[in-house]
Amino acid sequence: MFEMLYKRYGSALDNEMRRIVASQPNQPPDFGTMLGYSLGWVDAEGAPYHQATGKRIRPLLLLLCAESTDGNWHSALPAAAAVEILHNFSLIHDDIQDDSPIRHNRPTVWKVWGTANAINAGDALFTLAYSALEGQTASVTPQVALELWRIFNHTALELTRGQHLDMRFEHQASVTVDEYIEMISGKTAALLAACAQMGGLIGSGDSTRAAHFAEFGLNLGIAFQMQDDILGIWGDPGVTGKSAATDILSRKKSFPVLFGLERSERLQAIYRRESFGDADVKESVAELDAIGAQEAAYQSEQHYYQLASAALDRAHPRGDSAKWLRQLIEELFKRTH
Amino acid sequence: MFEMLYKRYGSALDNEMRRIVASQPNQPPDFGTMLGYSLGWVDAEGAPYHQATGKRIRPLLLLLCAESTDGNWHSALPAAAAVEILHNFSLIHDDIQDDSPIRHNRPTVWKVWGTANAINAGDALFTLAYSALEGQTASVTPQVALELWRIFNHTALELTRGQHLDMRFEHQASVTVDEYIEMISGKTAALLAACAQMGGLIGSGDSTRAAHFAEFGLNLGIAFQMQDDILGIWGDPGVTGKSAATDILSRKKSFPVLFGLERSERLQAIYRRESFGDADVKESVAELDAIGAQEAAYQSEQHYYQLASAALDRAHPRGDSAKWLRQLIEELFKRTH
Structure with a gap:
């Protein structure tokens, strides 16, 4: 796509x-x-x-959203x-x-x-x-130009806030799933939200419609990160191009791991070990499987994709680009299913 | 002041x-x-x-320029x-x-x-x-808001460009006086230019008048840096709070030094020495004095102050704040005279 x-x-x-x-x-x-x-x-x-x-994913999303409102993407x-x-x-x-x-x-x-x-x-x-x-x-009109500037400022600040949380989590004894979602909302999803919103705003000149695009982009971004987290543990190395369970070996605090650490004392004990090798990785994945972490991550991913899809409906995209936007959601979602 | x-x-x-x-x-x-x-x-x-x-010098300059055009600084x-x-x-x-x-x-x-x-x-x-x-x-009007944004973008870019040149000069065998002025124009003077320009623009809504303020701020900034360079070599330690000839000991590529290196093979030879102590500092200052580097720096400083002063006249500041702006130039200029 x-x-x-x-x-x-x-x-x-x-x-x-x-x-x-x-x-x-x-x-x-x-x-x-x-x-x-x-x-x-x-x-x-x-x-x-x-x-x-x-891959230029962000600007392509912006142009696609712009085209889906008025058919003209060049102006964006x-x-x-x-x-x-x-x-x-x-x-x-x-x-x-x-x-x-x-x-x-x-x-x-x-x-x-x-x-x-x-x-x-x-x-x-x-x-x-x-x-x-x-x-x-x-x-665009001066009013729209100033609104674009406001969106951009807000987004840049979200990026630095998300980055701050990400760095803090590395040294933080325990991180909750909610804190994690707050972090990825800033670090990953905020810019995708801005892309969809700015594209929608430039194309339509309508702030309310642009807000639906923003919601679409934000939830798409969170869902996409969840999917990345799933693939980082259970992804097929032949498809992802990374070694198996790479996020476990690096003890990355991704969604399934945080879900597991919140529920399993055994996983907490494994993650406290000073040295951490292939055997520990296997043990961790087995424990995550036992407590249903993969299924929980799927559910959460699906939840955010549904929110994205519903927001996209409310944004009323039109024409071929509307079809492509929906196709985009489906294709991304398919990566883990 | x-x-x-x-x-x-x-x-x-x-x-x-x-x-x-x-x-x-x-x-x-x-x-x-x-x-x-x-x-x-x-x-x-x-x-x-x-x-x-x-010291908040920059925002104070901005507010003073705003007040000098319409008497109201709160709005800036x-x-x-x-x-x-x-x-x-x-x-x-x-x-x-x-x-x-x-x-x-x-x-x-x-x-x-x-x-x-x-x-x-x-x-x-x-x-x-x-x-x-x-x-x-x-x-302000949307047009002025967008112009302020353009000035700000341009200034931030000048800052990074000046910083790039400054870092490059540390490893560059020879730096000309012209290159040096380009560097300080970006690193030091551009932001002062923006302060004066933005203040003038917010106060007057008049881009042409604001351009005169910009010229005032730019030349003031360059002159101020020249003065700092003079004080870094010939300044009275009791007044500057730094040790004597501190810029020579650190072999900083300031204006008088670059002027000297362009003209004196002896200074070049001293500056190539591997270790550099108090005796080398004394020798360098003596050589700079012999070739008239201090006087040349004064002349250059004065040149930029005069440009600043003439641009300020063209900006037509009014009232007490106009007096304060002129007083500011005089007081700054007095530091070395």
Whole structure:
């Protein structure tokens, strides 16, 4: 589905992003290289790079929602560029914070240019995201432009709040399922909510209708994260491309694990062990299965997909793009079923 | 002068900033502590802190420029809060990038909470700066609100560009005086330019007049940095509170040093020495004096002050606040004369 959407919107989106990021006047060349590298356009020496780095899921969702209200997605390109650039800002800073050396099969920005430069490159993308959104002013009323800006501010703040909770959870003795949902709402779902809302608002000019799109995006984002959590434990390594039960080995506090830790003293005891190997992973998965953690995660995922689907109905999308939006939900949901 | 302005505007400004930063719904308490700490409101445990941390120069300048156009500064408080919060974002990230352990006599944010949290606290302030500016929408036309947003975007980008150049200069064999001015234009002067411009725009609603204010702020900022550079070498330790010739000991690439390195092979040779102590500092200062670096820096400083002063005349400030703006230039200029 995203492949089809990428074919439809991808090259116009890419042009818009390049216009914002690569055409800044007086930009020092090595600065441009860092920014272009993080967006997948060049290698670390500044030479063109031709392998895919990101799926551009967020801007594609925005454009699809815009098209589903009035049939015209071109006018939403500035906002689409803005959300993708914002997403990439957060990846650069996340990679420093998580000490991650690799992203999309390449060294991360801080690995290539050091932490100080990576912090600054992230800050520059953060700013450029706002510059991209500024371009939206030309095709909407001033009132809608200001509302888009408000949505964007709120979303950026949710991202930092979600990131704060995520980092805090690593050192927090116990995390509840509710706290977890609050964290992923900020860290993952808020930006998807903003994409759907901004697309709907640009297309329709109608804030109420856009609010239904926001609800659709938020619940879709939470459901998607739940699914990722399920696949991180029970996913087929041949399909996910990761080793089996990878989230258990890293003792990641994902939904099924938190569900399990809330209910099983045995799992708590396993998770307290100082060293943790394959045998502990097997024991953990067996315990999660015994207490029905997988089924509980499915139920929860389904609950959020249903909320997303109902909100989408209320947003009244139209035409082919409405069909594609519904198809998107179904396909995503199928990954675990 | 700034003491007087702080008495006039300070408490209203503080209230506005607290309204934005401290009253976010659902804010995790430790997150609020990090943000409040960086703004000087609380200590690292979250208890009220009563010592001054920042001089709030930027928002005071903004409010003064606003008052000088229409006599009403209250309506510019959201923008004033925005520039101060943006400034504090940049300090948090700068301190990580420069590995600085102390600011305003307290451990820096990264020293207290670690780099990962400090990156995120900076990102949150960056976002909150935009949220603060959003509040300006209520008291200006949508057109002015969008223009303020454009100025703010441009300024934030200049900040990251200036920071990039500053970091690059540390590893660059030779830096020209022109490159240096470009760097400080972004890193120091751009935000002062934005303060004057935004204040003038909010007060007058007139973009052309606001552009004169911008020119005033930009040149004031450059002149101020030149002065700092002079004081960093020839300043009286009893007045500056720093040791004598502190910028020479750290081999900082400030204006007089770059002027000297462009002209004196002897200074180049001294600066290439592996170890660098008090004798080298004395020798460097003697060489700078011999080639007239101090006088050249004075001349340059004076040049930018004159540009600032002429631009201020074109901006047509009025009333007491106009007198205070002119007094501000004179007092700042007196520091080195």
